[in-house]
Amino acid sequence: MVKIxxxxxxxxxxxxxxxxxLSGKRSISDQTRRRVMDSIRALGYRPHAGAxxxxxxxxxxxxLVVPLRxxxxxxxxxxxxxxxxTTARTYDHDVLLxxxxxxxxxxxxxxxxxxxxxxxxxxxELHDLRLPVLRSLERPxxxxxxxxxxxxxxxxxxxxxxxxxxxAEYLADLGHREIALIGAPPAVYERGTGFAERTKAGFQRAAxxxxxxxxxxxxxxxxxxxxxDDLLRxxxxxxxxxxxxxxxxxxxxxxxxxxxxxxxxxLSLVAIAPDxxxxxxxxxxxxxxxxELGRQAVVRLMEKLDGHQPPGATLLPSRxxxxxxxxAT
Amino acid sequence: MVKIxxxxxxxxxxxxxxxxxLSGKRSISDQTRRRVMDSIRALGYRPHAGAxxxxxxxxxxxxLVVPLRxxxxxxxxxxxxxxxxTTARTYDHDVLLxxxxxxxxxxxxxxxxxxxxxxxxxxxELHDLRLPVLRSLERPxxxxxxxxxxxxxxxxxxxxxxxxxxxAEYLADLGHREIALIGAPPAVYERGTGFAERTKAGFQRAAxxxxxxxxxxxxxxxxxxxxxDDLLRxxxxxxxxxxxxxxxxxxxxxxxxxxxxxxxxxLSLVAIAPDxxxxxxxxxxxxxxxxELGRQAVVRLMEKLDGHQPPGATLLPSRxxxxxxxxAT
DNA sequence: CAGGGGCGTGGGAGCGCTCCCAGATTCCGG
DNA sequence: CCGGAATCTGGGAGCGCTCCCACGCCCCTG
Numbered sequence: 097m098v099k100i101x102x103x104x105x106x107x108x109x110x111x112x113x114x115x116x117x118l119s120g121k122r123s124i125s126d127q128t129r130r131r132v133m134d135s136i137r138a139l140g141y142r143p144h145a146g147a148x149x150x151x152x153x154x155x156x157x158x159x160l161v162v163p164l165r166x167x168x169x170x171x172x173x174x175x176x177x178x179x180x181x182t183t184a185r186t187y188d189h190d191v192l193l194x195x196x197x198x199x200x201x202x203x204x205x206x207x208x209x210x211x212x213x214x215x216x217x218x219x220x221e222l223h224d225l226r227l228p229v230l231r232s233l234e235r236p237x238x239x240x241x242x243x244x245x246x247x248x249x250x251x252x253x254x255x256x257x258x259x260x261x262x263x264a265e266y267l268a269d270l271g272h273r274e275i276a277l278i279g280a281p282p283a284v285y286e287r288g289t290g291f292a293e294r295t296k297a298g299f300q301r302a303a304x305x306x307x308x309x310x311x312x313x314x315x316x317x318x319x320x321x322x323x324x325d326d327l328l329r330x331x332x333x334x335x336x337x338x339x340x341x342x343x344x345x346x347x348x349x350x351x352x353x354x355x356x357x358x359x360x361x362x363l364s365l366v367a368i369a370p371d372x373x374x375x376x377x378x379x380x381x382x383x384x385x386x387x388e389l390g391r392q393a394v395v396r397l398m399e400k401l402d403g404h405q406p407p408g409a410t411l412l413p414s415r416x417x418x419x420x421x422x423x424a425t
Numbered sequence: 426m427v428k429i430x431x432x433x434x435x436x437x438x439x440x441x442x443x444x445x446x447l448s449g450k451r452s453i454s455d456q457t458r459r460r461v462m463d464s465i466r467a468l469g470y471r472p473h474a475g476a477x478x479x480x481x482x483x484x485x486x487x488x489l490v491v492p493l494r495x496x497x498x499x500x501x502x503x504x505x506x507x508x509x510x511t512t513a514r515t516y517d518h519d520v521l522l523x524x525x526x527x528x529x530x531x532x533x534x535x536x537x538x539x540x541x542x543x544x545x546x547x548x549x550e551l552h553d554l555r556l557p558v559l560r561s562l563e564r565p566x567x568x569x570x571x572x573x574x575x576x577x578x579x580x581x582x583x584x585x586x587x588x589x590x591x592x593a594e595y596l597a598d599l600g601h602r603e604i605a606l607i608g609a610p611p612a613v614y615e616r617g618t619g620f621a622e623r624t625k626a627g628f629q630r631a632a633x634x635x636x637x638x639x640x641x642x643x644x645x646x647x648x649x650x651x652x653x654d655d656l657l658r659x660x661x662x663x664x665x666x667x668x669x670x671x672x673x674x675x676x677x678x679x680x681x682x683x684x685x686x687x688x689x690x691x692l693s694l695v696a697i698a699p700d701x702x703x704x705x706x707x708x709x710x711x712x713x714x715x716x717e718l719g720r721q722a723v724v725r726l727m728e729k730l731d732g733h734q735p736p737g738a739t740l741l742p743s744r745x746x747x748x749x750x751x752x753a754t
Numbered sequence: 755c756a757g758g759g760g761c762g763t764g765g766g767a768g769c770g771c772t773c774c775c776a777g778a779t780t781c782c783g784g
Numbered sequence: 785c786c787g788g789a790a791t792c793t794g795g796g797a798g799c800g801c802t803c804c805c806a807c808g809c810c811c812c813t814g
Contacts, residue, residue: 142534144538146477147475147479155474162507170503174503178491190522190535192486193521195510198514209474
């Protein structure tokens with residue numbers, strides 16, 4: 097293995113100079129820098145990560161905790177993971193993958209052993225057990241999702257409140273007077289994941305502001321048919337629908353069709369869903385920028401590693417894309 | 426930070442003894458071991474990963490290279506990743522995530538800097554550019570997928586040949602005399618990913634052995650309708666279908682229904698697809714054991730790290746699960 | 755009772771790097 | 785011509801751990 101002293105010898109400088117050339121932590125004459133770089137290339141030198149971590153107290157690795165729960169749209173998670181890895185690389189960092197099931201112990205392990213410099217936790221719940229640990233850890237962290245009490249934490253998420261409001265406003269603008277939000281399965285509300293509640297709140301608030309009638313109904317994908325039938329029966333005047341439940345979208349479309357409603361002629365439908373799904377089904381949608389979230393989480397984390405204090409809370413805006421499930425205006 | 430000498434002092438032993446208690450590399454009296462463990466707990470000691478890696482020349486981290494290409498079923502990839510992480514943890518290892526787009530340089534980087542002890546590469550292609558690097562690396566690796574020339578490499582994959590054959594045999598056993606395999610999009614065959622060809626080969630071989638007529642047709646999910654119509658038109662006697670193309674499964678079902686064929690009465694259909702898809706659509710399927718593959722890849726890698734030489738090639742069997750898309754026997 | 759083999763433990767060099775503390779050289783103004 | 789600032793480089797301690805080399809003790813055998 098080529099070590100820093102080999103490079104130093106080859107270039108006719110001291111090991112410390114090689115180190116400084118690599119880190120840029122002090123000025124080096126152009127000539128010396130060039131000689132050192134040439135030697136590095138010639139010998140194929142790669143700094144030993146462990147030695148570096150030991151001496152500098154920085155591993156240049158961040159941990160990423162991915163969710164395991166079902167009910168999560170896997171491609172979205174994957175997009176965020178990929179974006180996080182890619183972004184971390186631009187900061188010369190690598191990503192260590194942890195799974196939810198290691199729980200609190202996993203966080204303590206990788207942080208305590210200095211395996212990682214910082215942590216990103218995906219899919220944070222309202223009363224997440226990991227919150228106290230993250231707060232007490234000596235290492236910076238960024239949460240994706242909002243807990244009930246984000247004090248002392250850096251959180252980032254989509255702005256579901258705004259997304260819900262945008263749906264209601266858009267439907268109201270189209271002239272609908274009775275609108276509905278078909279939401280997550282009941283279990284999601286019960287678990288208090290937060291995002292479901294926030295979408296609902298935004299939807300209801302905006303509807304009230306526009307003076308349109310709004311109903312909200314949870315929906316299990318397996319019972320999409322029943323949900324659709326119930327809604328149409330109980331609210332005959334219903335003409336605008338928002339759906340915030342990816343796996344239920346297709347069954348719902350089938351159910352509406354089966355009940356004789358045509359989209360967009362009889363019913364306007366806007367989905368809060370990832371672009372790939374909305375594109376495939378050609379639905380007007382509020383797009384969920386997954387890569388952006390993964391990217392931003394890393395950016396925030398790097399800010400913290402640099403000693404800056406980023407805002408405690410960031411809400412990423414989403415945008416409405418009009419497709420064929422609502423009438424052209 | 427608590428260091429090993431703190432623990433040693435607290436327990437009244439030498440640092441080396443603490444190290445040996447932790448590593449188990451030499452026998453320690455029960456009494457000493459207990460005292461040391463108590464001190465470790467009392468002080469909350471965690472060995473510094475970097476120092477460990479430096480002194481032992483082992484980082485206890487493995488790299489996992491995930492594919493980025495589209496056309497890959499994301500949930501399958503995620504299942505494998507999760508399984509790999511979980512399994513690695515049972516061997517006291519962590520997983521560093523790399524993306525395909527770092528290419529050959531990424532492998533050299535993490536291996537050369539001793540960041541990782543070993544590498545798993547997913548989605549290996551027939552003439553993968555990374556093969557020579559993996560062969561020359563001083564670190565063990567396991568490939569998921571089979572290249573054209575696996576010499577000197579450890580490869581593991583599903584047995585697509587057997588899966589294709591199983592489809593043909595099963596359909597033949599049901600009494601079908603004309604059967605078809607609807608395969609991957611044409612692009613996949615052209616890229617030479619291997620698995621598509623192997624499924625086809627197995628299907629055709631088994632069909633020939635049973636003396637039934639077999640046709641194979643690539644299929645783009647966007648043109649599923651055309652594929653179905655073509656097949657039914659050109660082969661009026663066709664009654665048995667195998668599908669090896671996840672995203673095309675649903676469109677194909679729709680297309681067959683639209684053409685007036687009822688499954689399973691007019692048409693038997695068996696899908697080579699992940700269980701979740703097959704369960705959802707209630708299809709007879711050859712299941713693709715994704716977690717098993719991720720798990721086995723890690724097991725193989727650990728064998729290599731332990732100095733054992735596992736078999737160069739492993740093909741994981743898959744099993745046929747009968748559901749409602751074929752007649753009950 | 756001497757000698758040898760097990761068993762349990764300590765000491766400490768060394769892993770490859772970073773970064774503090776100086777030292778050498780050059781350049782400028784007075 | 786000299787003092788001091790500015791610029792560049794070297795030396796080397798120390799990061800926390802592992803593992804080689806000993807050493808001390810006890811028990812068994814001849």
